Amino acid sequence: MAYPPEYKYTKEHEWLSVDGATGTIGITDFAQNSLGDIVFVELPKVGAELTAGSTFGTVESVKAVSDLYAPVSGTVTAVNEELATTPEKVNNDPHAAWMVRLTLANPAEAEGLLAVADYEKFIAEEQ
Amino acid sequence: MSVENTPASIRKTALNSAHRQLGARMVDFNGWDMPVEYPANAQKPVGGLIAEHMIVRTSVGLFDVSHMGDIRVSGPQALAAVQQMTFNDAAKLAIGQAQYSALLYPSGGFVDDVIVHRLGEEDYLLVINAGTREKDYQWVREAAQEFDCTVEDLSDRYTQIAIQGPNGWRTLQKLTDADLTQVKFYWFTHGTVCGLPNTLIARTGYTAEDGFEIYIPSDEATSIRVWNELLEAGKEFGVLPCGLGARNTLRLEGALSLYGHEISDTITPWEARLDRFLKMDKGEFIGRGALAAQKERGLERILVGLEAVERGIPRDGYKVLDANGTEVGYVTSGSPAPFLKKNIALAYVPPALAAEGAEVGVAVRSQVVKCRVVPTPFYKRPRVKA
Structure with a gap:
């Protein structure tokens, strides 16, 4: 599965899409593939403050639990409620199945994340 | 999101390259490089743990279980030796019959659980777990010394x-030329399979489902040929190769014990609720004395089935709490159950909390998830005559 070139990535396998002051966060195809069938996604509430590098939720597959790490800091403005009943969407379309939207506290933080080519290189080494 | 790395592989089964060709996700399982699941891909549109689990409940799935070990005990006193080293009554076995059993320490704890097959008059095959192969072999050799x-x-x-x-x-x-309809559950026969004469064909498994296990020569060419012929033969039934992930959830739905989880060297058969296989009246065997004493004394913990009644997934090692929030036990195995579509667990709790319907909490990270004690097995296969 192709990694959208306009997204930013983390070594913890989250993606971040930035539109002005709004960021959208999800997990990558590599992440969903490593986890296997996802059965449970636990997300923060609207209004929660995320800190870059800190956990903001969990995603569980049949076999494993993984923490979600915020790529950037900000205030949650929306969570993808759909994932409560259809968590498998993260497996089926990881780069569209977003988890949270947030207002970026410091848009410059996004610049420190991996560009698509660097992320692809990083996961090639992980495999 | 953090993803664990798979350590460099150590031991491989003869089917390793077949698994990789199928796109399996491999893990280190007790020192073995084994498939955990075979995700869907362009060549194989259906796959992954849940699909693999479901196909075994509804049709047919194929597992490489070559990491299991096999110990043969034969000779004039083979039965006496097997009786001494196992807790079930091997004297009850007819030739061609198998039984679930276990090797115990003098303390009553488990060396391992095993399937004992009676191959001949004084000829037994013990099928043992991967992670305990060397330990089991040494232990069996020692226990058999006086025979x-x-x-x-x-x-x-x-x-x-x-x-x-x-x-x-x-x-x-x-x-195969063997008439499989004549082989009852936990019996076996020998027949030609894929042109291989005298192949051991046992109606056994670890999925709480009907099924067979075959034992073929371990050279790579033969192993891969048979594996591929089975995949081809199962095509009309939608067969899938299945990994250790599905094997674990299938056995958990059936409440079948896993060494290192429900049973271990510090857990006894009474605690693990394996009473129906434990034949205290068969005569002396290793561990019997300790088990008699424990029965007399009473149990401090016992294995129960739990079902989460709130959102949350109890998993291996999580703490079990009583109504006051005091830690009273732990989860030995816990997982979403793909067929039952519930979150289930096996756990050790004090006997006072073991009654059906009793409520306990399981500490799932920062929250406490309410669970109810339910009868096991969680899943029982429908009885259909083959």
Whole structure:
């Protein structure tokens, strides 16, 4: 599965899409593939403050639990409620199945994340 | 999101390259490089743990279980030796019959659980777990020392393939001259499979489903040929190769014990609720004295089935709490159950909390998830005559 070139990535396998002051966060195809069938996604509430590098939720597959790490800091403005009943969407379309939207506290933080080519290189080494 | 790395592989079964070709996700399982699941891909549109689990419940799935070990005990006193080293009554076995049993320490704790097959008059095959192979072999050799019998480790001789599910027999029947309808559950026969004469074909498994396990020569070419012929034969039934992930959730739905989880060297058969296999009246065997004493004394913990009644997934090692929030036990195995569509667990709790319907909490990270004690097995297969 192709990694959208306009997204930013983390070594913890989250993606971040930035539109002005709004960021959208999800997990990558590599992440969903490593986890296997996802059965449970636990997300923060609207209004929660995320800190870059800190956990903001969990995603569980049949076999494993993984923490979600915020790529950037900000205030949650929306969570993808759909994932409560259809968590498998993260497996089926990881780069569209977003988890949270947030207002970026410091848009410059996004610049420190991996560009698509660097992320692809990083996961090639992980495999 | 953090993803664990798979350490460099150590031991491989003869089917390793077949798994990789199928796109399996491999893990280190007790020192073995084994498939955990075979995700869907362009060549194989259906796959992944849940699909693999479901196909075994509804049709047929194929497992490489060659990492299991095989110990043969034969000779004039083979039965006496097997009786001394196992807790079930091997004297009850007819030739061609198998039984669930276990090797115990003098303390009553488990060395391992095993399936004992009676191959001949004084000829037994013990199928043992991967993670305990060397330990088991040494232990069996020692326990057999005082008897006139031979102990051989045949583990590396066989590739063991499990064909599991209600269409397992139909799949295997296409490749063998043995009449599988004549083989009852926990019995075995010998027949030609894929042109291999005298192949051991046992109606056994670890999925709480009907199925067969076959033992073929472990050379790579033969092993891969048979594996591929089974996949081909099962095509009309929608067969899937299945990994250790599905094997674990299938056995958990059936509340079948896993060494290192429900049973271990510090857990006894009474605690693990394996009473029905424990034959205290058969005569002396290793561990019997300790078990008699424990029965007299009473148990401090016992294995129960739990079902989460709130959102949250109890998993291996999580703490069990009583109504006051005091830690009273732990989860031995817990997972979402793909067929039952519930979150289930096996756990050790004090006998006072073991009654059906009792409520306990399981500490799932920062929250406490309410669970109810339910009867086991969680899943019981429908009885259908093959």
